[in-house]
Amino acid sequence: MAGMTLQEKLVAFRVWELITSIVVIGGVFAITSSTLYLRPIPHVAIQLNATNTIYARDPSLDLTEGVEQVPLSVAIAIYYATPLLVHAAFQWHRFVMNDTRDFMLTLAMSTAVCQLLTHFGKVTAGRFRPSFYDMCDWDTSIVWDGVANLCRNPKGEAEGRKSFPSGHASGAFSTLFLVTLYLLGRSKLLAGSALATQRGFLASVNFFLALVPTVVAMWISITRSQDNWHHYSDILVYLLGCYVSLTCVTRCQAGSVIGILASILAYCFNYGSLFDYKSAGMPLETLRDLKEVDVPAFNDLQDSGLP
Template sequence: QVIAIVVPMVFIAGIYIKRRNVYDLHHAILGLLFSVLITAIVTVAIKDAVGRPRPDFFWRCFPDGVPKYNNVTGDVICHGKPGVIKEGYKSFPSGHASGAFAGLGFLSWYLAGKLKAFDRRGHVAKLCIVLLPLLLATMVAISRVTDYWHHWQDVFAGGVLGLVVASFCYLQFFPPPYSEHGVWPHAYLEHIRGPEGELQAQSTTNSNMHHNSLPLDLSGSNETRTTSHALDSIEEGSRDQ
């Protein structure tokens, strides 16, 4: 679960250092923590309700590999440690998979908004960056199967659960990444919204320059446009070759 929180926090902090937007920092951290917390609560509740045995449950019951029988009924007695046996009934869904997709899935949404990945300019590099956190979450989920702690259905259900919760939490605080103002959180857009309901971009920019505060660019900032031109040049060079 450390990866699900620490990795997104590093990216969020890095973007804050670059853009100095307190609204963005506050709502990004809030959305991330909400995503991981809600996913953890739902995961634990489902684990206790379903009680599916883990793939290694046999060795939890018989750690020495030797069966013991009830002298009266003749039934096999599960003689492992009680705590180990109880933990063996918590296979579905995978908590590591759900937590990884809750945190890293939120990071993918966040990066998609900041990079304007869905601006219809066709930048493959942006899409690769957005998918990297999901790739890391998938590797965490696969490791739970290869380590013989979960069935593949457990990690699949956990991944879907975490990604769904992450999506809801991100959209609660930020516009969709394909939106015109998808770079900034809802609260920041409301903060700079004028009494007539229109965004006062010019006046806010002048005010920020006066107070040496945040530069405002609702379309995705100058850095994003510069990155887009650079990516266009790289892709055109690739086509010429």
């Protein structure tokens, strides 16, 4: 890096790309403070006779607000401590050039895409949580006409209108599923190669260990329904991204980024295909540098066996 200008260093360390992700994350706060879409409060109409109708609360929104099994502070700690510790362990075991820089950028990009889509969805969808009436402190002492808003807690009402999509689910998969992709890449378990296809006990163990972060993400997501903070459909919209990922990672090397899951988009943007032995787990820029500078060294590095 000696002799490089400041601008060249900023480009080399991909600082501008990191700043872009940070700006997007900061812009999410503007989205969260924007006007929330207010749906009419749903009701159940019960016709007693030709002239009389009574109105009741929607039973799908009348559950009790549960204590969060995974509070937001705990969730954030899991989301970011896990990938950072896993990355540090792999870099200590087998150093890969540019991996720390690109992994941090990938994590930031995944977070930016995730938070942007999640909070945009929340304020524009305005879907009621399963425990909406409990959250908004619904006044049950008044006979409801099916139209009046009987919420006594404005803050709780606003929170109760942000069910879709699940922030916990999107946050979990944008970081923990990214760890699974990273583990599969560094271990080259999905790569097509004579070395990689020599399956055995250790390869099977590594494969299932790589799935552990995804299982944790699923557990965090499921607790949101158990705690009556989300409908299952709020959660499943992000689990479907796992299927999309299988298509996306096969085409990363060609630069084609498809899918909606933030971790997939970020991983494909910075890393090689999981299904190519020479690129699995390698930052794309490192692959380009090795190919351009010393092709034999690149081949020796990639054919040296599993890390």
